[in-house]
Amino acid sequence: MDNRNDSLDPRQDGNPYDATDATERRGVSSSTSQDQAAANAVGAGSTEDLPDDTFASRGAVKQTVGIGRKTESGSVIFPAFDDHHPPEKDLIDDCVHCGFCLPTCPTYVLFGEEMDSPRGRIYLMNKGLNEEPLNDQMVRHFDLCLGCMACVTACPSGVQYDKLIEATRGQVERRYERTAQDKAFREMIFQLFPYPNRLRVAAAPLKLYQRFGVGDKLKKAGLMKVLPKRMRAMEALMPMLTKQQEVPEFSPAVGEKRMTVGFIKGCVQRVFFSEVNAATVRVLNAEGCDVVTPKAQGCCGALSVHAGREEEFQAFARKLIDEFEDSGVDRIIINAAGCGSTLKEYGYLLRDDRAYAEKARNFSAKVRDVSEFLQELGPVAERQPMPVAAAYHDACHLAHSQGIRKQPRQTLKQIPGMEVREIKEAELCCGSAGIYNMVEPEPATELGDRKATNVLNTGARMVVTSNPGCMLQIQASLKRMGTSMPMAHPMEVLDASIRGESVETLLLNR
Amino acid sequence: MGMASSRLVDRMTEILGPEGVISEREQLRAYECDGLMNYRVIPEIVVLPETAEHVQRIVRYCHDEGIPFVARGSGTGLSGGALPVESGVLIVLSRMRRILEVDIPNQRVVVEPGVINIWVSQAVADEGYYYAPDPASQIVSSIGGNLAENSGGVHCLKYGFTTNHVMGAEVVLPDGTMVNIGGGKAPDAPGYELLGAFVGSEGTLGIATKITLRVVRKPASVKTLLAAFKDTEEAGDAVSGIIGSGIVPAAIEMMDSLCIEAVETAVHPGFPQAGAVLIVELDGPEAEVSSQFDQTIEICEKANASEIRIAQDDEERALFWKGRKAAFAAMGRIANDYYVQDAVVPRTELGATLKRISELGSEYGMRVANVFHAGDGNLHPLVLYDNDVPGEAEKAEDLAGEIVMTCLEHGGSLTGEHGIGRDKMKYMPKMFTTEDMDTMQLLRCAFDPHHICNPGKVFPTPRLCGEKPGPFHMHPVQKAGLAENF
Numbered sequence: 002m003d004n005r006n007d008s009l010d011p012r013q014d015g016n017p018y019d020a021t022d023a024t025e026r027r028g029v030s031s032s033t034s035q036d037q038a039a040a041n042a043v044g045a046g047s048t049e050d051l052p053d054d055t056f057a058s059r060g061a062v063k064q065t066v067g068i069g070r071k072t073e074s075g076s077v078i079f080p081a082f083d084d085h086h087p088p089e090k091d092l093i094d095d096c097v098h099c100g101f102c103l104p105t106c107p108t109y110v111l112f113g114e115e116m117d118s119p120r121g122r123i124y125l126m127n128k129g130l131n132e133e134p135l136n137d138q139m140v141r142h143f144d145l146c147l148g149c150m151a152c153v154t155a156c157p158s159g160v161q162y163d164k165l166i167e168a169t170r171g172q173v174e175r176r177y178e179r180t181a182q183d184k185a186f187r188e189m190i191f192q193l194f195p196y197p198n199r200l201r202v203a204a205a206p207l208k209l210y211q212r213f214g215v216g217d218k219l220k221k222a223g224l225m226k227v228l229p230k231r232m233r234a235m236e237a238l239m240p241m242l243t244k245q246q247e248v249p250e251f252s253p254a255v256g257e258k259r260m261t262v263g264f265i266k267g268c269v270q271r272v273f274f275s276e277v278n279a280a281t282v283r284v285l286n287a288e289g290c291d292v293v294t295p296k297a298q299g300c301c302g303a304l305s306v307h308a309g310r311e312e313e314f315q316a317f318a319r320k321l322i323d324e325f326e327d328s329g330v331d332r333i334i335i336n337a338a339g340c341g342s343t344l345k346e347y348g349y350l351l352r353d354d355r356a357y358a359e360k361a362r363n364f365s366a367k368v369r370d371v372s373e374f375l376q377e378l379g380p381v382a383e384r385q386p387m388p389v390a391a392a393y394h395d396a397c398h399l400a401h402s403q404g405i406r407k408q409p410r411q412t413l414k415q416i417p418g419m420e421v422r423e424i425k426e427a428e429l430c431c432g433s434a435g436i437y438n439m440v441e442p443e444p445a446t447e448l449g450d451r452k453a454t455n456v457l458n459t460g461a462r463m464v465v466t467s468n469p470g471c472m473l474q475i476q477a478s479l480k481r482m483g484t485s486m487p488m489a490h491p492m493e494v495l496d497a498s499i500r501g502e503s504v505e506t507l508l509l510n511r
Numbered sequence: 512m513g514m515a516s517s518r519l520v521d522r523m524t525e526i527l528g529p530e531g532v533i534s535e536r537e538q539l540r541a542y543e544c545d546g547l548m549n550y551r552v553i554p555e556i557v558v559l560p561e562t563a564e565h566v567q568r569i570v571r572y573c574h575d576e577g578i579p580f581v582a583r584g585s586g587t588g589l590s591g592g593a594l595p596v597e598s599g600v601l602i603v604l605s606r607m608r609r610i611l612e613v614d615i616p617n618q619r620v621v622v623e624p625g626v627i628n629i630w631v632s633q634a635v636a637d638e639g640y641y642y643a644p645d646p647a648s649q650i651v652s653s654i655g656g657n658l659a660e661n662s663g664g665v666h667c668l669k670y671g672f673t674t675n676h677v678m679g680a681e682v683v684l685p686d687g688t689m690v691n692i693g694g695g696k697a698p699d700a701p702g703y704e705l706l707g708a709f710v711g712s713e714g715t716l717g718i719a720t721k722i723t724l725r726v727v728r729k730p731a732s733v734k735t736l737l738a739a740f741k742d743t744e745e746a747g748d749a750v751s752g753i754i755g756s757g758i759v760p761a762a763i764e765m766m767d768s769l770c771i772e773a774v775e776t777a778v779h780p781g782f783p784q785a786g787a788v789l790i791v792e793l794d795g796p797e798a799e800v801s802s803q804f805d806q807t808i809e810i811c812e813k814a815n816a817s818e819i820r821i822a823q824d825d826e827e828r829a830l831f832w833k834g835r836k837a838a839f840a841a842m843g844r845i846a847n848d849y850y851v852q853d854a855v856v857p858r859t860e861l862g863a864t865l866k867r868i869s870e871l872g873s874e875y876g877m878r879v880a881n882v883f884h885a886g887d888g889n890l891h892p893l894v895l896y897d898n899d900v901p902g903e904a905e906k907a908e909d910l911a912g913e914i915v916m917t918c919l920e921h922g923g924s925l926t927g928e929h930g931i932g933r934d935k936m937k938y939m940p941k942m943f944t945t946e947d948m949d950t951m952q953l954l955r956c957a958f959d960p961h962h963i964c965n966p967g968k969v970f971p972t973p974r975l976c977g978e979k980p981g982p983f984h985m986h987p988v989q990k991a992g993l994a995e996n997f
Contacts, residue, residue: 094847094899098548099840100587100651104627113559113605113625114533115586121541128540138537157777158843 076178077136081129086311087172088126088165095160096123102152102162107430107448108145116142119152119162126169140177143169145444147437148307149430150401163402164349170309186231190436191310195300195317200272204242234442237477243510245272246279252292259289259378263330263367265321265344267337268300269469277469280496281336281371287382287499288375292334295324301335303343306350307435318347319357322364333364336371336492338468339435342402344368370399372409372467372491380415385501387494388418389508392461394452394475396468397430409467409491416498422459426451433474449478456486463487463508465494487511516555519578519600523558526568531606533557542601545586545593546648549850549904550933554581554595561606563623563681563689563720570718571687573600579963582718584625584653588660589839589851590932592713596966602718604655610634611721617696619678620724624655628662631724640726643670646928647836658719661711663928665762665835666792668886670727672928674710681721682709685964693723708954713930714965716958730794733761734804735822737831738811739785743767743881746787747861749814750885753791754858756810758803760886761794764835769845769880770893777841780834783818789885790831838882839893846878846895850907853929854918858888867917868892875910889927890918916941936971 082088100120103109108117115121116138125139133139143166152162179187193199248266262285266278285292302317325333335341343350348362369377391413399405413421432438432448453475456464464486466472472488479485487508497507523532533539534556543551555578560566573580580600583593595601604625612621615638620631628649631642645664646652652662658680663672670676679693679700693706709716740746746765753760766774771782782788791807793800811819822828842849856864865881868890872879880893892914896907915925915938925935925942939948948970958964 095843097840097843097849098544098546100546100585100648101837101840103585103651109605113603113608115541115603116533116538124541125537128537133537133540136537138535142538157837157840159777160843 074137074178074180074183076140077134078176079134080131081133081135081139082169082172083176085171085175086168087130088168090127090130092161092165093123093127093130095158096120096156097158098124099158101157102155105151105155105428107147107149107151107432108444110429111444111447117145119146119156119160122146122169123160123162123165126165129169135173135177140173143173145441147397147430147432147434147445147448149397149434151397151428151430154401154404154428167306167309167350170307171311172309174309174311187308187436187440190439191305191308191313194304194436195268195302195313197266197268197272197300200268201245204272230442231439234445235439237481238438238473240273240473240476242273243276246275248275248278248282248292248294250294250296252282252286252294254289254291255286255382257289258291259381260331261291261293261329262374263325263328263333264292264294265301265333265335265340266294266298267335267340267469269473270337270340274469274472274490277336277490277493280490281334281492284375284382284492284496284499285334285371288378289381290378293328293330295328298324301340301344303340304435306343306346307339315351315354318351318361319354322347322357322360325364326360330367332369332374333367334369334371334374336467336490338370338396338399338403338405339470341368341370342398345403370403370405370408370467372412373403373405375495376408376411382499384416384495384498386418387416387498387504387507389463389504390420390422390459390461391489391494392422392424392456392459392464394424394431394456394464394466394471395427396466396471397434399467400428409465412491412495413465416495419494419498420461422461424452424459425455431471431474431478433468433470435470438470438474438477445474446478446481449474450482453478453482457482457484461486462504463489463511465489465491467491519556522572523556523569523600526572527558527560527565531559531561531565533559542583542586542595542603545583545588545591547589547591547594547932547934548848549908550591550594552595552597554601555598557601557603559603559606563607563683566602566604566607566718566720567683567687567689569600569602570683570685573963574686574961577961577963579966581965582624582655582659582714584656584659585627585648585651587648587652588656588930588932589853590660590713590926590930590934592660592930592932592965592968593656594933594968604653604718607655607720608653614696615640615726618726619696620726622654622722622724624653624658624719624722626654628652628654628657631726635726639729641729642676642724642726643667644673644676647839649836654722654724655719658710658722659712659714660928660930663884663889665764665790665832665884667928668763668884669759669761669794672711674707676725677706677710677722678725679723680706680709680719682717682719684717685959685961689720695723711930712955713932713969715955715969717964730761730796730800732797732800733792733794733828734800735790735792735828735831736804736808736811737782737820737822738789738791738816739783739818740787740789740814740816742786743865744862745815746789747865747885749789749811749816750861751858752810752814753807754886756806758793758807760791760807762790762792763884763886764790765881765883765885766790766835766838767881769878769895770838770882773841773845773880774834774838776844778833778837780830782834783820785817790835792828835882839891842880842893842895845880847897847899848895848904848907849880850894850896850904850911851929852890852892852894852911852914853926853935854890854892854915854923855925855927856888856890856918856921856923858886860921860923861885861888864890864918864921864923868914871910871913871917875906877907877910879910879914884927887927888923912938931969933968936969939969939971 102119106118146166150163282292299320300317301321302314305314345365345368348365351357351361410421413419431452432445438445488511520534539553542557543553579596580602581595583603607623608625609623613634645666646662657673661673681691683689694700750763767787793804878895883890894907894911896903898904919941925938
């Protein structure tokens with residue numbers, strides 16, 4: 002017998018689903034220092050204080066094969082999965098190994114390796130059910146998946162890869178022992194991004210940092226190069242901060258009221274793109290909707306669930322459901338693709354929770370992406386001409402996860418004069434993928450540059466997309482390539498059109 | 512299953528760098544089968560060359576050390592042609608995916624073997640050209656794999672198989688020699704037609720590292736219809752009628768009711784509920800297509816078509832084909848596993864063969880879905896089963912075997928386009944005499960005397976050069992000095 006199978010995970014003996022993991026996760030920093038730690042990290046103006054190897058990247062190289070060897074944590078768990086939501090055998094069996102998913106998978110496109118394709122990962126999951134342990138190699142290939150779900154679109158057999166990878170990630174996070182640095186870096190991300198207040202604190206030094214051009218100076222001095230890769234990736238992603246625009250708790254319909262809708266602000270969206278939220282609410286009002294935006298709302302848990310942090314996700318989800326419990330809204334509107342796909346899965350993700358299963362199903366049934374909702378509702382507000390060519394970028398979590406492709410394009414095309422241009426390789430992820438571009442910067446950068454090149458090749462004057470992560474990612478890639486392009490959410494374009502703004506105003510400062 | 516010997520790993524790492532070598536057991540397992548999951552072998556090592564020179568150095572090393580090797584492209588083959596060899600090297604060409612040259616005036620495109628079939632058409636689409644062979648897997652299968660299997664596709668009735676569209680190839684022979692076979696820009700080359708022998712040799716004669724393909728102009732006009740029939744027999748009558756009238760359609764495809772059900776669930780092409788549907792496509796000059804299309808409609812009506820739907824635009828045509836091309840993969844919607852055959856029968860025997868297949872299905876109590884290239888009688892019966900039910904896989908294989916035998920009895924052939932591979936080699940003696948096969952083996956031995964190049968495929972019994980899977984051992988007859996290698 003393979004001796005690697007002998008070293009069982011010590012946690013195996015007890016209840017594999019006990020609280021130790023969660024405790025460990027939360028024990029990284031005390032709550033008082035969390036905000037500052039996070040600020041340090043994102044501010045990047047202060048990251049030079051960090052020892053060089055604190056968050057050392059695991060040395061992502063061009064191909065994955067070498068990576069597995071470099072990053073051994075030595076954790077070997079057999080069997081790979083326990084009984085708490087392993088990747089379901091029935092879902093695995095839907096895969097007939099035809100390979101139609103390969104060319105749409107970003108990591109297969111980059112690496113050309115079977116293990117880094119959906120078919121290969123499903124094959125590994127199946128082996129993990131009874132034959133092979135969960136070890137560094139296995140985890141590496143699961144980690145490298147961006148979760149873009151392009152394979153779900155491509156699959157003729159209807160394999161629900163989304164459910165399979167989410168289940169697998171939950172198992173990995175609970176059972177696999179990551180290296181100390183990897184754990185710390187992930188922990189920092191999850192102490193920061195789902196918490197808008199912390200993100201805002203973090204963003205404050207960032208403002209100074211940007212104002213004084215610290216990043217540029219560091220770059221000139223070559224100092225950026227000595228920062229760990231992951232930190233550099235994070236620094237490169239940070240956008241210029243603009244003035245915060247608050248969304249009121251209640252915002253009435255303009256003219257005849259057609260519906261009452263709830264609005265979810267998102268986390269990254271409200272901190273870095275608060276103007277998108279403001280525009281969304283104005284559009285909804287203009288289209289005859291009363292908009293209710295619970296002030297206290299927290300994170301929807303999308304980042305957590307996509308990273309397999311099940312308990313953390315569930316806590317976020319329950320809280321958000323509670324916040325909308327008595328709001329009496331007909332629909333719940335979201336303008337960020339990544340949040341939207343998770344909100345629509347609440348019913349499935351909380352299926353085991355007796356107290357919340359039904360509430361979650363009802364909640365999910367009301368959730369709509371804003372473009373999807375507007376097309377259901379039909380336009381009433383008058384659109385002023387906006388004669389500009391815009392490249393529309395499909396966010397994976399909108400196109401692949403929610404199957405929403407036509408609606409945002411339709412929304413744009415309903416604006417007189419608007420020309421919507423298609424981007425080559427539209428199905429291919431831009432590399433943002435939640436926290437992916439921070440934890441796996443190298444493949445993400447490669448994908449980002451590829452996307453940015455395709456965007457530029459459209460010759461359009463601006464790029465429009467429905468996800469904040471994609472915006473940050475494409476912006477960062479364009480900047481790296483020494484260029485830029487105005488960027489907007491479909492709601493900003495529509496808002497500008499309804500308000501009769503000029504093209505030049507729309508393009509300004511974006 | 513041993514880990515790769517450290518010497519082999521070291522040598523391959525020397526050639527490719529660590530990022531081109533896979534030797535961890537869990538990773539190797541992802542390569543243990545190709546598109547056919549019935550056979551699985553964990554290779555000793557997987558290597559991912561990026562250049563022809565890499566391939567040459569790998570093969571030369573294998574030759575010097577007597578290590579067997581297997582080439583693999585996208586791993587979508589359906590006959591186990593890229594099934595690894597135990598203790599062997601699996602050479603995966605998925606990183607050799609550059610389009611090297613697009614030469615429209617000479618209608619040529621030069622590609623590396625890992626280039627995906629449809630990329631070739633995409634590369635020349637703006638100039639109004641395309642690459643004709645279009646296997647259903649064209650969005651993923653590689654040109655190298657197409658070459659090895661001599662892939663067909665729905666349009667090969669009129670345009671021919673891969674072999675009709677390959678002009679030349681740079682090949683690394685099993686001893687590491689690099690040669691060019693076939694012509695260059697000139698349409699024909701003197702001497703033996705080695706290209707003809709190489710294309711369809713299922714990876715047993717060497718590894719193509721550079722392939723010159725012919726691209727053709729897109730037809731001026733394309734018309735596609737979908738006709739529904741009560742059963743496959745009536746649809747078969749329509750096929751005979753169309754071909755018999757002298758029309759050469761670009762494609763005629765048939766799907767039976769089970770198949771329609773599966774693709775409807777999977778990709779919603781909006782096919783009518785019927786016992787069988789035919790997709791007929793005509794292409795060519797406008798006037799010719801137009802008059803023959805009317806004739807085709809007439810023939811379908813005469814054969815009692817219950818519904819005829821004409822694709823109104825490219826989008827609708829694409830939807831028809833999407834339904835057809837997703838057929839295999841869509842089986843996952845109605846069954847856990849399937850076993851596909853690829854036999855060919857003379858067109859005139861279609862009706863009788865299908866009837867017998869349906870009887871066999873009832874006898875075995877198993878569902879058999881049929882989707883096939885009706886124009887050239889290339890059947891793809893899919894035996895549906897559940898691998899988790901003990902004995903079902905074997906039963907499915909038996910039934911599939913009987914189906915193949917039925918096809919042979921009707922004057923048919925074992926395979927139309929998927930190849931013999933590992934899967935169908937046991938049936939070779941049913942189709943060929945010993946002398947026939949020995950003659951083929953002579954050719955193989957001339958290229959690969961040490962039988963290290965994709966051994967254990969195509970031919971069932973080790974003969975002549977003592978071919979069998981695994982490291983090279985001298986045949987007893989050779990040891991006794993009674994025979995020698997070529």
